[in-house]
Each structure stands twice: as C-alpha cells, then as structure tokens.
Amino acid sequence: xxxxxxxxxxxxxxxxxxxVIGLRLLLLARRTRGIPELTLGAGTLLIGGLxxxxxxxxxxxxxxxxxxxxxxxxxxxxxxxxGIVANTFFTWKVFRxxxxxxxxxxGLFIAAAAVGFTANLRVVLATASPAMSAVQPWTxxxxxxxxxxxxxxxxxxxxxHTKLRRRLALGLADPVVTNRFLLWGVTSLASSAGSxxxxxxxxxxxxxxxxxxxLAVCGSCSALSAVVMTLTFLPPATYLRFIEARxxxxxxxx
Amino acid sequence: xxxxxxxxxxxxxxxRATSLNRLEVRGTVRIALRDAGLDSRSVRPDQMTVVLQKVxxxxxxxxxxxxxxxxxxxxxxxxLSAPAGAAHESPEDIFRRLGGGA
Numbered sequence: 001x002x003x004x005x006x007x008x009x010x011x012x013x014x015x016x017x018x019x020v021i022g023l024r025l026l027l028l029a030r031r032t033r034g035i036p037e038l039t040l041g042a043g044t045l046l047i048g049g050l051x052x053x054x055x056x057x058x059x060x061x062x063x064x065x066x067x068x069x070x071x072x073x074x075x076x077x078x079x080x081x082x083g084i085v086a087n088t089f090f091t092w093k094v095f096r097x098x099x100x101x102x103x104x105x106x107g108l109f110i111a112a113a114a115v116g117f118t119a120n121l122r123v124v125l126a127t128a129s130p131a132m133s134a135v136q137p138w139t140x141x142x143x144x145x146x147x148x149x150x151x152x153x154x155x156x157x158x159x160x161h162t163k164l165r166r167r168l169a170l171g172l173a174d175p176v177v178t179n180r181f182l183l184w185g186v187t188s189l190a191s192s193a194g195s196x197x198x199x200x201x202x203x204x205x206x207x208x209x210x211x212x213x214x215l216a217v218c219g220s221c222s223a224l225s226a227v228v229m230t231l232t233f234l235p236p237a238t239y240l241r242f243i244e245a246r247x248x249x250x251x252x253x254x
Numbered sequence: 255x256x257x258x259x260x261x262x263x264x265x266x267x268x269x270r271a272t273s274l275n276r277l278e279v280r281g282t283v284r285i286a287l288r289d290a291g292l293d294s295r296s297v298r299p300d301q302m303t304v305v306l307q308k309v310x311x312x313x314x315x316x317x318x319x320x321x322x323x324x325x326x327x328x329x330x331x332x333x334l335s336a337p338a339g340a341a342h343e344s345p346e347d348i349f350r351r352l353g354g355g356a
Contacts, residue, residue: 025352036348094345160345166291172304173291173346180349233352 003212006219013226018048046083070124081113095156143199154188175247183232194221271325
C-alpha cells in the first residue's frame with residue numbers, strides 16, 4: 001500500500017514536471033532558437049508529460065479493452081523512445097558537440113528507437129489483445145535504452161561539475177551554474193537507476209513491475225528525479241540564495 | 255580534437271620566454287589547465303588569462319623558472335590587447351540559460 005502510494009505520487013510528480021519544465025524549455029527554445037533547450041524540452045515532455053500518461057492508460061484499459069491498450073502501449077513506448085533520443089541529442093550538443101563517437105552514440109539511440117517502435121507495433125498487429133508476456137522483452141529493451149541514455153547524461157554532467165568546482169576556486173565559474181550541473185547529474189542518474197530497477201523487475205516476470213519493492217524503488221527514483229529536476233531548471237529564489245550564500249561562506253574561509 | 259588557438263599561442267610565447275622546451279611547456283600548461291578545471295582544446299582567452307595570473311606562475315616556479323611571473327604577465331597583456339574571436343557556446347552558457355539566467 002505504501003509502495004503504491006509512493007509510486008502514484010512520484011508518477012504524478014513526474015507527469016507534472018514533464019509538462020511544466022518541458023513546456024518552459026520549449027517556449028525558451030522558441031525565443032532563443034537553441035538546440036539544447038529544444039531537445040531537452042521535447043525529451044522531458046515526451047517522456048514525463050506524454051509517455052507516462054499513456055503507460056498508465058495502458059494499465060487502466062488493459063483488462064477491459066485490450067485492443068485500445070495495445071494502441072496506448074505502442075504510443076507510450078514510442079513517445080518514450082523519441083524522448084530518449086531527444087535527451088541524447090541534448091547530451092551530445094551540450095557536452096560533446098565535436099566528438100564523432102558521441103554522434104555515433106546518438107545514431108545508436110535513434111536505431112534503438114526504430115527497433116523498439118517496430119517490435120512493439122509487430123506485437124500489437126499480430127494479435128488484437130497482446131499479452132503482457134509478448135511486450136515484456138521490448139519493455140525490458142526500452143528500460144535498458146533509457147538507463148543507458150540517462151546514465152550517459154549523468155556521467156557527463158557530474159564530470160563537468162568536477163571541472164567547474166576547480167574553476168569556481170579561481171573565480172572562473174558561477175556557483176549557481178556549477179550546482180546546476182550537479183543537480184542535472186543527480187536527476188539523470190536517478191532516472192537511470194529507476195530504469196535499471198524497472199528493467200530488472202520486467203525481466204523477472206511480466207507483472208513484477210507491480211511488485212511492492214519495484215514500485216517503492218522506482219517511485220523513489222522518480223520522485224528524486226522530479227524534485228531535483230525542478231531545482232535544476234525551475235529553481236526557487238530561496239534555493240538560489242542558499243547556493244550563493246554557501247559559496248560566499250566557503251570563499252570567506254579560504 | 256585539436257588544441258585551442260589560445261593554448262597554442264600561450265605555449266609558443268612561453269617557449270620563447272623561458273628555458274623550457276616545447277614538450278615541457280605544453281605539459282606544464284596542460285597540467286595548469288587541468289588543475290583549473292579547464293581543457294587545452296576548449297579553453298577561452300578570458301579563462302587562459304586567469305590561469306596565467308593565478309596558476310601558471312607557481313607551476314613555472316616549481317620547474318625552476320625564476321621569471322615565470324613576468325613572462326605570464328607579458329602574455330596576459332598580449333592576450334588582452336588581441337581582438338576577441340567568435341566565442342563557442344560552452345556547457346555553462348547553456349545551463350545558465352536553461353535555468354533562467356539568459
């Protein structure tokens with residue numbers, strides 16, 4: 001019961017954050033024409049704002065209207081795959097814009113999205129009421145792809161944060177922006193961990209995503225991700241003041 | 255990926271101004287940049303200026319270069335008088351904008 005509550009609240013949080021931050025970044029992209037805000041905004045909206053509601057809808061109508069559940073499932077999985085691709089575009093453009101290997105990695109994620117879409121569509125088209133066991137491998141695949149994409153983003157953000165901390169000591173970096181990399185690293189790694197746990201439980205049994213442990217762990221990761229993402233891209237003024245004051249206090253003691 | 259223009263410029267100037275050879279200069283500057291959280295491929299002139307003022311003099315002194323500070327000051331003056339090139343958008347520029355600090 002508690003695990004279900006955690007999962008429910010965290011899913012609602014993620015959907016809300018997906019819409020608010022996703023739309024905010026897309027509006028920013030309309031003004032600036034910047035690729036990073038466009039890709040991150042699209043990724044956040046596609047995964048949190050749209051993909052999750054379709055996943056919930058799949059479960060809600062699954063027992064009574066399996067054909068409709070199949071359509072929702074394919075739509076939700078495809079939206080998530082597209083969101084993951086957008087997220088990897090963001091990581092590439094921000095952290096490795098000139099690296100060929102990063103471009104190749106984005107190409108792999110695009111291929112993974114195409115494979116995921118085709119496989120899910122085939123399952124749904126093969127039968128009017130697809131069983132959970134039929135989509136299980138592709139849900140596992142989606143979780144692994146998500147874990148890899150978020151993991152890459154998290155590692156890049158934390159590595160850059162380490163560099164910025166050194167620059168901070170020389171007055172070459174801004175404390176709030178430096179902290180923002182840490183937050184984005186935590187957000188991404190929490191999402192990656194949640195996806196990995198989901199992948200593990202999906203592999204164990206088709207219905208094991210409803211296991212209380214799975215719900216509690218994935219829910220906690222989602223809640224952490226949603227809260228920290230809000231601090232990253234929609235920080236309250238009090239949080240910004242706290243970061244600046246902490247930096248000033250540390251600088252004074254040096 | 256190639257080293258940045260400012261990195262090449264500073265290494266060339268230091269090689270002329272000190273008794274260090276090309277390899278020693280490049281290694282010293284690379285280590286100074288790494289200690290400052292920077293990279294020889296992406297360092298900008300404004301960042302290199304701070305490294306020349308705050309990090310490199312001590313690094314040169316530890317390698318037995320007595321007048322390292324003077325050499326660094328001369329390079330800083332040259333960098334400050336040079337026209338600024340087109341700046342590449344850095345990850346921190348992007349994250350500043352994404353968090354509402356555009």
